[in-house]
Amino acid sequence: MINNGLEKRIRKEGFRGDIRHAVPMSEITSLRIGGPADIIFYPLGVEDLQLVTAVCQEHGIHCLILGNGTNLVASDKGVREPLINLSRGLDAINVKGQTIVAEAGIGLSRLLRLCEANALSGLEALTGIPGTVGGALRMNAGSWGVELGNLISSLTVMDAQGEIGEMKRREVEFSYRGMNLPTDAVILRGEFSLPQGEKKEITKRMRHFLRKKKETQPLAQPSAGSIFKNPAGIPAGQLIEAAGLKGMRRGDAMISPLHANFIVNMGKAQARDILGLIDMIQKRVYQTTGTMLELEVVIIGEAELAA
Numbered sequence: 001m002i003n004n005g006l007e008k009r010i011r012k013e014g015f016r017g018d019i020r021h022a023v024p025m026s027e028i029t030s031l032r033i034g035g036p037a038d039i040i041f042y043p044l045g046v047e048d049l050q051l052v053t054a055v056c057q058e059h060g061i062h063c064l065i066l067g068n069g070t071n072l073v074a075s076d077k078g079v080r081e082p083l084i085n086l087s088r089g090l091d092a093i094n095v096k097g098q099t100i101v102a103e104a105g106i107g108l109s110r111l112l113r114l115c116e117a118n119a120l121s122g123l124e125a126l127t128g129i130p131g132t133v134g135g136a137l138r139m140n141a142g143s144w145g146v147e148l149g150n151l152i153s154s155l156t157v158m159d160a161q162g163e164i165g166e167m168k169r170r171e172v173e174f175s176y177r178g179m180n181l182p183t184d185a186v187i188l189r190g191e192f193s194l195p196q197g198e199k200k201e202i203t204k205r206m207r208h209f210l211r212k213k214k215e216t217q218p219l220a221q222p223s224a225g226s227i228f229k230n231p232a233g234i235p236a237g238q239l240i241e242a243a244g245l246k247g248m249r250r251g252d253a254m255i256s257p258l259h260a261n262f263i264v265n266m267g268k269a270q271a272r273d274i275l276g277l278i279d280m281i282q283k284r285v286y287q288t289t290g291t292m293l294e295l296e297v298v299i300i301g302e303a304e305l306a307a
Contacts (some may be wrong), residue, residue, distance in 0.1 A: 010055050018042040025074035032222040032265050034074025039082050044089040050162040067132035071225050075301025076271040103189045104134025121197030122151050122204040128213040134187045140174045148172030151192040160184040177229050177296055218256045224266040228293040236293055237261035245286045250276045
């Protein structure tokens with residue numbers, strides 16, 4: 001089996017981190033769905049990451065980088081490709097004056113708490129967004145008109161050959177829910193230079209944005225966040241609601257009655273249920289508006305047809 005040989009080679013080369021097998025994706029994704037991942041590597045640092053990617057590349061094996069699994073729809077059949085989870089090794093965060101350097105595996109919520117503690121302003125609108133710094137930067141996460149990409153001063157990135165380099169903000173082109181980084185490059189850390197503020201005001205704004213999210217998004221239920229990107233001019237949720245799909249169910253998957261751009265797991269939803277709703281939404285919205293909604297979530301694992 002290819003993953004057995006892969007693990008032996010990587011261990012022999014000096015990998016220090018943990019390796020897990022047959023891990024249910026339902027345990028490690030925010031949507032709580034998905035079959036078993038054959039193998040997951042948890043690098044303890046950059047050297048481990050370089051080792052895994054180099055060996056995989058040598059054998060022509062494609063790896064997937066995993067954060068907190070917050071924008072993923074994982075197949076019921078599982079994931080055969082090796083996964084690399086950065087949350088246990090690339091998890092350092094430091095503050096110096098008005099600059100914070102956060103590694104890719106740091107939770108976005110931890111970054112925000114540190115900003116609050118040090119009275120550094122600018123990120124408050126992102127309160128309540130799950131996931132890691134690396135994933136949030138890759139997706140250029142945003143909320144209430146604030147995008148993470150506008151707040152960095154530099155990125156440290158590893159390319160497909162394992163070479164590490166720094167990119168200044170002017171070298172990075174962020175777009176709506178994306179950036180110009182090659183898909184096989186890995187974000188290692190981000191540097192944020194933030195204005196000094198008043199701690200009480202920062203806390204007040206964070207609570208305000210969290211309250212607004214709780215009022216308008218199903219934060220208490222398993223979901224993958226926004227399913228679709230917002231097309232120009234109108235939020236995807238409004239288009240889905242206008243198509244009469246709010247509250248629609250397929251199995252235990254439901255288009256949230258609170259926010260139509262969220263699909264929630266009511267208990268025992270499967271990937272085929274989610275994919276079925278996604279397909280239905282795209283077709284119905286296109287029929288009613290002529291707009292083809294583009295996915296914001298990422299679908300991974302063995303291909304399967306929607307039920």
